Amino acid sequence: MKDFTKSSAITSFDLDHRVKVNLFRRTAIGTNGISETKNETNDTKETIALSLIRENPAITQKEIKEKMGISLVTVKRLMAKLQKSGRIQRKGSSRSGTWQVEEPKD
Structure with a gap:
C-alpha cells in the first residue's frame, strides 16, 4: 500500500506573464518506509x-x-x-x- 502524502515542486514556468505552470512530483511512501519516487x-x-x-x-x-x-x-x-x-x-x-x-x- 502506498501513501501519496508528499508532493514537491520540480519547476515552474511563467508563459507570457499570463499563464504560470507548476510541475509537481508525487512521492509515494511504501509500507516499508522507503521512498518510491521514480526520479530517485x-x-x-x-x-x-x-x-x-x-x-x-x-x-x-x-x-x-x-x-x-x-x-x-x-x-x-x-x-x-x-x-x-x-x-x-x-x-x-x-x-x-x-x-x-x-x-x-x-
Missing part, C-alpha cells in the same frame, strides 16, 4: 539495495523488487551493475546462494 538517482537505489543485502544476504531479487517498489527488470539491471563494479558478489548457486557486499578498500 541510481546512487540512492544502489545504497538501498546494498543495505537490503547487508540485512539479508540470502535476499532474492524479487524481495528487493517488493521492498524497493521498483520493477524486476530494474532490480536485475541494478544488480548486474553492482556486480560489474565489484560492489557485490554472488556466493554459491544462483538458486540457493547468498550475496556478499564488497566493502571499499580505503
Whole structure:
C-alpha cells in the first residue's frame, strides 16, 4: 500500500506573464518506509539495495523488487551493475546462494 502524502515542486514556468505552470512530483511512501519516487538517482537505489543485502544476504531479487517498489527488470539491471563494479558478489548457486557486499578498500 502506498501513501501519496508528499508532493514537491520540480519547476515552474511563467508563459507570457499570463499563464504560470507548476510541475509537481508525487512521492509515494511504501509500507516499508522507503521512498518510491521514480526520479530517485541510481546512487540512492544502489545504497538501498546494498543495505537490503547487508540485512539479508540470502535476499532474492524479487524481495528487493517488493521492498524497493521498483520493477524486476530494474532490480536485475541494478544488480548486474553492482556486480560489474565489484560492489557485490554472488556466493554459491544462483538458486540457493547468498550475496556478499564488497566493502571499499580505503
